[in-house]
Amino acid sequence: MKNVMGLVNLQAQEELLSALTDQRPLASLPFGGRYRLIDFPISCMVNSGIRNVGAILPTNSRSILDHLRSGKDWDLARHHKGLFYLPSVRKLKGEPDGDLQNMYSNLDFVENSSEEFVLMANSSAVYNMDFTPVMEMHLKHAADVTMVTSPAMGSDASTGIVIKAAKSGNVTDICLQQNIPKGEERALGIYFMKKQLYIELVRQAVEHGGKDFRVDVLLRAAKGCRIYAYHQKGYACRVCSIQAYYDTNLDLLNHKVWEELFLRGGAPISTKVKDMAPVRYLEGAKVKNSIVANGCEIAGTVENSILFRGVKVEPGAVIRNSIVMQNGIIGSRADIECVITDKNVVITAGKVLQGARTYPVYIDKNKRV
């Protein structure tokens, strides 16, 4: 993949997660105990051998910059190539949001890169895959655009690109569909093409008043291109609603998914390293079927849950089917079930909160309950 440059499109469709992405871009949404969604595309690119990665930033990019910094944790802090930030341009008043304008104003970066191909991925899906076979398929079929697809999981039924393809992978129909039924082949937001074609398509779409890559490039400008779909067999889920976020996190409790997603035989997902101490299990700790990140201190009961870094579970507290993000404190004898608490949430002693598996309760960042 030496001849391929990576582009991560961090300006994904955020309106879908509402509360979770009110205060942060989707790309920096915490996931799986210690990761953020952006870790997945970037790690896969680096593990596939891509050494030149441009990050197309959304407007509120502080949390992304803080997470990626020099790119060192992904081996992208390099004298030659490495990680490049492609900041968003100022938009005119009243102009609707869209990712295309940003791609357009950063086309010179793509143009000046020495690679022949572009692999673009957005940061709204969770997967761990090698991109090399995508390129192989692309070359074998002399495709113009190759996109990665996989069957919808059921829980990620929300607006997205759905395709119909022949056995060979030749795409016969693309549409932007709402409520994707389970099993339907949908795009994971990963596109592979010649750099020159990418530049042409983006330019053409913007010059015709386009705003959105999916609609204006994929559905319109790319008409007449030979589009192929690469069917990704492994675990892949789009994080497109609070429910999908909840389900995808809890999927990690299936040990096979955990291993496949994070380790995949020597191609692990990397993230920012924080020097947290190992987890301390104290007297009274009863933990079953859970994922626990470093820096936690546990003296209560935890079942079927994901605890992020630095969470404190006080004596007698009970956590079931829940996601507790960084530095959360669950007070003694508090009892939460089917709850997502965002960063720095404190559940005071004795409080009882209950959601349902099909409707988890979400508690905002820094709130004290």
Next chain:
Amino acid sequence: MKTTCVAMILAGGQGSRLGALTKRVAKPAVSFGGKYRIIDFPLSNCAHSGIERVGVLTQYRPFELHNYLGNGDAWDLDVRAGGLFILPPYARDKGADWYQGTADAIYQNLYFISFSDPEYVLVLSGDHIYSMDYSQMIRAHKEKGAEATIAVIRVPDEEAPRFGIMNTDKKGRILEFEEKPKHPKSNLASMGIYLFSTDFLRKYLEADARKRTSSHDFGKDVIPKMLKDKAKLYAYAFDGYWKDVGTIESLWEANMDFLADVPPIDLGGRWRIRSANHSMPPHYLGPRAKVRHSMINEGSVVLGKVEHSVLSSGVHIDPGAVVTNSVLMPFARVGKGAVVDHAIVGQGSFIEPGASFKGEEDKIRVTGDETVYHADGTITEGGGSF
């Protein structure tokens, strides 16, 4: 700007009392506390104390240690004006020598010290677990107008005969130094942390190097000579947690110390211990896992029972296995239904299903790295000991 202080970490010793654990790696590279290596402690102390020029003297099986240290970036020691320097023994035009002793190791690297021309040289060892602000010690050294300052810690009277004991006057000036005395006159034990004014140290090291009968050791030769000359040596009392982990039992004990309700060192606090981390996913506890009084690091999978134990990264505890009072080094695996108690299981080692690997409080059982302990009690030794 003149460098105030250069730290020299003695990391070349074999650590033969750690037996199987140091067959493949030097003692400072031995894993500790689930996620750390012993050398993380002095290195983190340096970084937190503002000492940004650190030499690490290596000699015994240095590959893994060198590999671990890298350019020092994990401790923010990858700075242009200083940083981390690995100092192995080297050949000169008139031949080559190994480091003959602690003092000789520093002597052979006097050129490195002159290079940055520091006011003070801090000599540390790479086999102690503690968290200490060296800048306080430097301040005390300046205030007393000392030529050398030795950090000391009070030990229980009955244990004093195991240590180097300092006898001081009321102002902390060291009058006498006794190595492992039968009848100690005080309970101030040397922590093996020496701070010297550079010119003073150079003078003594050069003199010691010329002396054929010397064993070139700080504790045995250089410090006694300084005292004999009535040099200004002061003790600096430290009252935090400090543990020499030079033996299997003490290494095990120190690991167990961290399982207390209030751990002796706040590993993750403001003065957090830094280490060169791999990116590993958070650990996973299975549906039948039972974990109590334990410390578990990233990448581990626990499907059995773990009590009062330390699990390093990537450890696997299979269903039905029971691990108690033990330390599992990175990537160790305990098979189905196996029992591990009062033991240290070496890196990448495998306790086969159904095996029983048990020690006692004062007789901790140990496997080396990459070892397989079979169900019938036989052992297949791992590689690495060429």
